Amino acid sequence: MTIDRAEAVLTDPALSDEVDTVLRRTAHGLRAAAARGSVDFRRNDDDSIEVLATSGVNPLGDQRTDQRTLVAEETDDPWARLGDHATPLAMESVAQYFDSAHAPDLVVLHAPTHRFHGNTGEHGSLSTTQARTPFIAAGPGIVARGIVDEHLRTVDVAPTVTALLGCAPVDGHDSLGRRRSGIRLKVQDGDERAELIDPDQRPDHVVLFLWDGCNPQALHEMAAKGEAPRIADLIERGTSYRHGAIASLPTATLGSHMTESTGVLPGRSGVLHNTWYDREADRVVDLLDFAQMITARDHLRDDIETIHEALHRNEPGATSVATYEYGDRGADWSTYIQMSSGGAQGPLTDEERRRHRDPDFMGIPAYRNYSVYDAHSVADAKYTWSGDLGALPRFSWFTLNLTDSAGHAGGPHSEIGRAAIRDTDARMGEIIDEIDRRGVLDRTAIIMCADHGMQMTAESDAVDLSIPLHDAGVDHLMVDAQYVYLR
Ligand SMILES: [Zn+2]
Incomplete structure (x- = not known):
């Protein structure tokens, strides 16, 4: 399916300095995938979260709320990826996002090593700090x-x-x-x-x-x-x-x-x-x-x-x-x-x-x-x-x-x-x-x-993620450098 191909392109290890994790729906619920691991999960009717499968390092696996409460803990380890950088309440957060009729097919959570909007400071991801x-x-x-x-x-x-x-x-x-x-x-x-x-x-x-x-x-x-x-x-x-x-x-x-x-x-x-x-x-x-x-x-x-x-x-x-x-x-x-x-x-x-x-x-x-x-x-x-x-x-x-x-x-x-x-x-x-x-x-x-x-975020050139998607034949609209709507 096109969405699988799009996920594979975006989670290619060659793009791991730019892409931290990709979020999407699946036939069974929701999925967060990164180059080094993934998690499939679903939200039940009582709002409880059920993990269906994981592989490698689960990017949403550390849901502590108390990580990085001091400035030094952020400045000593600024580029930690999701999974190492905790993601409090992340699965509930992903589930409610995809309740929207306007939710994209895939959401790119940019790695902190990628300065995609030219901003030294950034937010929009699921990490504790953001x-x-x-x-x-x-x-x-x-x-x-x-x-x-x-x-x-x-x-x-x-x-x-x-x-x-x-x-x-x-x-x-x-x-x-x-x-x-x-x-x-x-x-x-x-x-x-x-x-x-x-x-x-x-x-x-x-x-x-x-x-x-x-x-x-x-x-x-x-x-x-x-x-x-x-x-x-x-x-x-x-x-x-x-x-x-x-x-x-x-x-x-x-x-x-x-x-x-x-x-x-x-x-x-x-x-x-x-x-x-x-x-x-x-x-x-x-x-x-x-x-x-x-x-x-x-x-x-x-x-x-x-x-x-x-x-x-x-x-x-x-x-x-x-x-x-x-x-x-x-x-x-x-x-x-x-x-x-x-x-x-x-x-x-x-x-x-x-x-x-x-x-x-x-x-x-x-x-x-x-x-x-x-x-x-x-x-x-x-x-x-x-x-x-x-x-x-x-x-x-x-x-x-x-x-x-x-x-x-x-x-x-x-x-x-x-x-x-x-x-x-x-x-x-x-x-x-x-x-x-x-x-x-x-x-x-x-x-x-x-x-x-x-x-x-780290000093880096912005990489247009539309290019590898187009090269792989994924027809899509990219909104704000991070939201992929398949055509
Ligand atoms: Zn704001």
């Missing part, structure tokens, strides 16, 4: 436990936030239509983290900060060294999960933001990834294209709820806001809703532009441009808390993007990556100070999270 995201919470309603050696999942974020907001438990279902009772969103795949929530202390306000692509090992190290004081303060008075919130495949921005906004997995939310081929419409959706990006919410399934929508169902008069966030459906005010309805952004003053910027990196567009976007996100956040919208927001989601762009530019443990963490810590602090000025900080719960991790 799937682990930070998760920290503090304030009223949060049980303060300090740093705990535990993990949660990105799909648990929305259920936990809606529980913290006091949304009433309902009878609903998961995104495959199976009944679930006592859930906070009408459609919910994730679980609320009850150990984190003190039901006797309800916050008046919940504010979530998403630092895109922030590597949690770097974040924890900088907080411990005093270089991220606002994060250190949240850890000090709250709880931080050392093993992180594990992102589901594709461990990339759009899919993960939507999962965190809805509690529904990327393969089933309607937003599989940044980009995919829509077989029915015969077109490639590209949510990194600006016009498509600011309307990404339109791809979400109609029957699922965002946090904003669940809050409004429970409290019709409550105000909820979002800045620079894709999962903003139902928000009363959102940067991207403003932009997509033709609203102009308020100008920044020169001082606002320059604040929290490191002059050493201003020559690098990824740093300079995203510093401006984040300055806008801060200005928008402060506007939503100015009182001009009426009541202060019950729920706020503020996204800051510099940690992702700087991580791509220099890698997660580079000088530019650390500068981005320092700057973002200060920008988050500026917003928290604004909340404090409104006199409600002691009634406000704060959550900090990210959408995916970030791993260093």
Whole structure:
């Protein structure tokens, strides 16, 4: 079969510096194959995973969640392949991905020795370093436990936030239509983290900060060294999960933001990834294209709820806001809703532009441009808390993007990556100070999270994997250098 031929081409040992592992469906379930070994598995009706066969080194064989919690463990062994580099919750993650009608026939997980997009830092694979995201919470309603050696999942974020907001438990279902009772969103795949929530202390306000692509090992190290004081303060008075919130495949921005906004997995939310081929419409959706990006919410399934929508169902008069966030459906005010309805952004003053910027990196567009976007996100956040919208927001989601762009530019443990963490810590602090000025900080719960991790890649030329596939007679469409749709 063509799919077998395509897998054989991509897992040829001659391509092992470029291709780590290839994922696909089979007649019996799912398969992850690499040059040195493979695993066949299936998901049963009760969501349990059953391994059907393995050969050689199973690329998904090490599913520890506690590997590589320190920066040194990443920098000492940067190019470990899957199997050596743990892949927490990987088989569940692969299974939900292929639930999507838009899933490709084969997914290439690039080896960290292959710089396929020209980025020094990259994500999108199942490795711990790319799937682990930070998760920290503090304030009223949060049980303060300090740093705990535990993990949660990105799909648990929305259920936990809606529980913290006091949304009433309902009878609903998961995104495959199976009944679930006592859930906070009408459609919910994730679980609320009850150990984190003190039901006797309800916050008046919940504010979530998403630092895109922030590597949690770097974040924890900088907080411990005093270089991220606002994060250190949240850890000090709250709880931080050392093993992180594990992102589901594709461990990339759009899919993960939507999962965190809805509690529904990327393969089933309607937003599989940044980009995919829509077989029915015969077109490639590209949510990194600006016009498509600011309307990404339109791809979400109609029957699922965002946090904003669940809050409004429970409290019709409550105000909820979002800045620079894709999962903003139902928000009363959102940067991207403003932009997509033709609203102009308020100008920044020169001082606002320059604040929290490191002059050493201003020559690098990824740093300079995203510093401006984040300055806008801060200005928008402060506007939503100015009182001009009426009541202060019950729920706020503020996204800051510099940690992702700087991580791509220099890698997660580079000088530019650390500068981005320092700057973002200060920008988050500026917003928290604004909340404090409104006199409600002691009634406000704060959550900090990210959408995916970030791993260093080796300097290398990009190899176009379409060429060996075409040479072997595999007629296909390659999307984003990694998603193979057979024709
Ligand atoms: Zn991202």
